[in-house]
Amino acid sequence: MKTCESESSNPFAFATCQAGAEIALKAEVARLGSDIRAAFSRPGFVTFKLPADYPLSNPFHPNSVFAQTTGRSLGSVHCDATTSGANQVWNLVQNQRVHHLHTWQRNTRKSPVNPVTPLASAIGQQLLAHLPSDRAPLPLNQIAQRGQRILDCVLVEPGEWWIGSHVANNVPSRWPGGVIHRELPAHAVSRAYLKMWAALQWSGLSITAGDRCVELGSAPGGSSQALLDRGVQVTGIDPADMDETVLAHPDFTHLKMRGAELKRRAFRAFRWLVADANVAPKHTLDTVEQIVTYPGVPIRGLLLTLKLLQWNLAAQVPTWIERIRSWGYRHVRARQLASGGQEICIAAMRHRSLKRIGNARRS
Incomplete structure (x- = not known):
């Protein structure tokens, strides 16, 4: 050479x-x-x-x-x-x-x-x-x-x-x-903390202190912690057990069930919805659609993780984006985040005003 x-x-x-x-x-x-x-x-x-x-x-x-x-x-x-x-x-x-x-x-x-x-x-x-x-x-x-x-x-x-x-x-x-990156905080119960943190930085969703957010597929609680650290009030829905540290947080509520099992009108209490379940994308999208299209449910923005169980599912990403737009979310973007696996993150907002203005933050 x-x-x-x-x-x-x-x-x-x-x-x-x-x-x-x-x-x-x-x-x-x-x-x-x-x-x-x-x-x-x-x-x-x-x-x-x-x-x-x-x-x-x-x-x-x-x-x-x-x-x-x-x-x-x-x-x-x-x-x-x-x-x-x-x-x-x-x-x-x-x-x-x-x-x-x-x-x-x-x-x-x-x-x-x-x-x-x-x-x-x-x-x-x-x-x-x-x-x-x-x-x-x-x-x-x-x-x-x-x-x-x-x-x-x-x-x-x-x-x-x-x-x-x-x-x-x-x-x-x-x-x-x-690559939007930070070190895993010592108190984080799983690396899902980094996934949620990176998704928030990338999407710019204006999820702020005091907002109420529902999370589908919350166990063991890493992503919930990333939201709680921003002052968000989080309700986690998951049939699996949450980490005791997360359960002890005063702004966290755990509903030990699947998202499809909760009455739709209960979602009227939330402003944001995030989902990261280890299921096929169609299952996640079907569940979320039933929630956000229910009369009176005021979900302003979404952060959805869709698992690409096979790489050929990547060809369906444009179709998934159009489906989410049909629910009334005018601004929809997708990205494979480095902190995730064989999956994509989709951020959706009803209005562009729901996007945070400002520079990316490291913490």
Whole structure:
């Protein structure tokens, strides 16, 4: 292997995703148009050949369900020496203006949720150490502000880096690797806490202190805790046992039953509904539809986790979104969150005014 070599790749785009979601991502992009074609691919990383007339100012698929980060590819660096590789990276960037540097590793089935590994951080530090003298200092792996351009360095392999850039135009695109992440709090009873926390950050739903929320599939209580920590009053519906810590919280009520067993009029007391049950998507959607379409039920917004028991279910995501819109929720989005498994999260609001205004928060 040569000490270091680089290769430009215009006009190409790149996308990172959860390992295993590549087929779903490629199918999703194929629906954008037959002139965009999948090219180089590894688990958790895919590049796409763009048509020659693809406008440089156009973001690449910013509202993807299955991509965590997307951007325009500048090329790749194959290197067995970090110092030499850093110089090759800046040669690819040329005179493009950037405001942040994000370095992270592609997702594999054994990857941690946070893609900013020690190796990725070390390579990022090397890139900054070799920053050309005519460039202003760049923050490394920090949350960008909306509208800022980010230089992306994706570690496909330790000695194979793919370089690209994107503009932060939504909450995930501001985070390194598009992964909304925090450490699991010591008091959390399960990792579902992180799933709910990330879903709230991504969706921007204005679920605030004092609001009443019902959760279908609440056991053992990790996601309930994330809501309770925001001051929300939570009623959890689940036939399984809740953790004693959650049961002891003064703002939590447990109904030990299935959501379909509770009388529909009882849901008139709630403003928000969240659901994360280990059942087929149709079952979750059928249950939620019966609740939110019942006369007088004022559910303003939804956070639904739908399990993709097989990857071919990904093709039904557009149909699911339209079904939820038919219930009166005008603003519906879906995303596969890095903190979840083979599933998607759907956020739905009756009105856009129910979306929280402001920057993503770490806590």
